[in-house]
Amino acid sequence: MADEEQKLTDVESPDQAQSWFYSETVKDHFFNPRNFLKADPKEGEYDGEGQVGSPACGDKMHVWIKVDPKGEKITEFKWRTFGCASAIAATSMLSEMVMEKGGMSLDKAQKLKPQDIIERLSGLPARKIHCSVLGDQALRAAVNDYYERQGKNDKITPKEQFFCPFKDQCNK
Amino acid sequence: MKEVYLDHAATSPLDLQVFEAMKPYLTEDFGNPSSFHTPGKKGKDAMDQARETVAKILEARASEIIFTSGGTESDNLAILGAAWANQDQGKHIITTKFEHHAVLETIQYLEREQGFEVTYLTPDADGLITAEQVMAAMRPNTILVSIMYANNEIGTILPIAEIGKAIVKLRGEKARPVFHTDACQAPEYLDLSVEKLHVDLMTLNGGKIYGPKGVGVLYIRKGTKIKPIMHGGHQQKGLRPGTENVAGFVGMAKALEIAQKNKQKESARLVKLRDQLMAGIQKRVPKTYINGHAIKRLPNNVNLSFLDIEGEALVLYLDAQGIYASTGSACTSASLDPSHVIVATGRPFEEAHGSLRFSLGRSTTEADINYVLEKLPPLVEKLREISPVNLSK
Known part of the structure; x- marks a missing residue:
């Protein structure tokens, strides 16, 4: 599964034109971001957290989740993102996707694809696709962290390679 | 607006x-x-x-x-x-x-x-x-x-x-x-x-x-x-x-x-506004660097790096307030790369990603500068609030 998601060329944007301006949905989430983490979390406040990217690479996401252990559902999703408009909008949208309909199951969260976020955003400019790729990676990292804390190592998905657009230059 | x-x-x-x-x-x-x-x-x-x-x-x-x-x-x-x-x-x-x-x-x-x-x-x-x-x-x-x-x-x-x-x-x-x-x-x-x-x-x-x-x-x-x-x-x-x-x-x-x-007159007028803008931003927004020499620069150019946030996001937040700036050269804004100019001056990538250029011109007035100084700080603040990055200056 992880391999399949590494093929960035397979990820296509509904916005095929090389347009610069973002969809209304992207703009709405960018200007009015939902569910971001305001105060730094207290020790043990969240059940799992995940980070992906770095400021040197242009994008960094940090997400925190609370899990209902009975239903194996994510009941709360908080985030912080450094990056361009699409990175911020993608994380904000992801937070809604995870928490709607009583919360996303951990299983579904692990299988979420960048394409799912892009579709909900009504598309992203082609060169901004990698920003949303980070969202699903950050979520998976948080779910894996939850499983690790629970000692359910068999449910952890393989560690993923982070795609830095500048990896040849910035050595991060 | x-x-x-x-x-x-x-x-x-x-x-x-x-x-x-x-x-x-x-x-x-x-x-x-x-x-x-x-x-x-x-x-x-x-x-x-x-x-x-x-x-x-x-x-x-x-x-x-x-x-x-x-x-x-x-x-x-x-x-x-x-x-x-x-x-x-x-x-x-x-x-x-x-x-x-x-x-x-x-x-x-x-x-x-x-x-x-x-x-x-x-x-x-x-x-x-x-x-x-x-x-x-x-x-x-x-x-x-x-x-x-x-x-x-x-x-x-x-x-x-x-x-x-x-x-x-x-x-x-x-x-x-x-x-x-x-x-x-x-x-x-x-x-x-x-x-x-x-x-x-x-x-x-x-x-x-x-x-x-x-x-x-x-x-x-x-x-x-x-x-x-x-x-x-x-x-x-x-x-x-x-x-x-x-x-x-x-x-x-x-x-x-x-x-x-008009170059002498216009230079003198803009140097004043440029310096007001540079000093005003530095005074109001913490963790901000000036890119380029403080004086040996064009009278119309202000370029700063705001730590912990990304330049394009700030450009779009400013745009929504009617302030039109850029992250660097318009010729490179289609790419994801941080400014090759800022990187050439030895700044790390994470700082180069947060660069912003204001270039003043004949229409620029003191009221414009004051408007930017009023609108910019809360926008930087908002983007920093949602950023997971906290670099030390």
Whole structure:
């Protein structure tokens, strides 16, 4: 599964034109971001957290989740993102996707694809696709962290390679 | 909503006087300067007059002025043309790491495809290059030096006259190395005398100086060996074939005339506003760096890095408030890369991603600056609130 998601060329944007301006949905989430983490979390406040990217690479996401252990559902999703408009909008949208309909199951969260976020955003400019790729990676990292804390190592998905657009230059 | 355009380094509006000067040649006086009839003669006269005007401002001869389609073409003609014409003498070129892409990519093309060797000089932390640095890079086979007059992103002004003088002294009776400067950002504020600058080739662009877009100038010093990069008719001594854009040339000349006439007054006015903006932002927004030298910079250029946030996000937040700025060069905003200019001055990638350029212009007022100082700090604050990054200054 992880391999399949590494093929960035397979990820296509509904916005095929090389347009610069973002969809209304992207703009709405960018200007009015939902569910971001305001105060730094207290020790043990969240059940799992995940980070992906770095400021040197242009994008960094940090997400925190609370899990209902009975239903194996994510009941709360908080985030912080450094990056361009699409990175911020993608994380904000992801937070809604995870928490709607009583919360996303951990299983579904692990299988979420960048394409799912892009579709909900009504598309992203082609060169901004990698920003949303980070969202699903950050979520998976948080779910894996939850499983690790629970000692359910068999449910952890393989560690993923982070795609830095500048990896040849910035050595991060 | 109030609108504040602070992206004059990307492009400026057409001056109405320039527009008026151009008008007749767009409509009634449409003749082709190469035609042997009265309309053609009118076009030729207007073109010759425009060339004279430009030459006078540059303290050059009219025969040394070539009109082009803009800064990019002038840079290409200067670099490719001089490199090809002089390659029997050597294949080494000196430039800097923070040139405009029209220079950088053209030189990289020569390096990659045609076996030229290139020295890319690194600017210091303030974004400056010294004449000593340039001279230390000289080799017996150096045929071309291309160094910008003023940087388009961080506004630093490079010592072109000093470099030019040293090159003239070095080459003595020889015709090389040829010295080119991209002066696209200079005409509003700086002296353009090619005699004082000691340049052999100089690029100018209409769209940056309240003139028409799609028109540029390449000054070519008499005796400089250069080959055309386009082929066709005999126009402009065969160096730039193609039916002449008479209205564009007239507009370019008029724009240059106005820019140079007002440069001292406009410089003094904008230096004040620039410094107010730089100091005001630094006072109101913590963890902010100035990119480029504090004083040796264009009177209209402000470039800062805001730690912990990304520049494009800030540009769009500002846009929503009617403030139009940029992360750097408009030519690179389509790419995800951090500014090659900021990185060249030694700043780490994470800081380069948070760079923002304000470029002031003729319409900029103190009220505009105050508006930015009022609107910007909470926007930076908001983006920092949702950022997981907390770099220490």
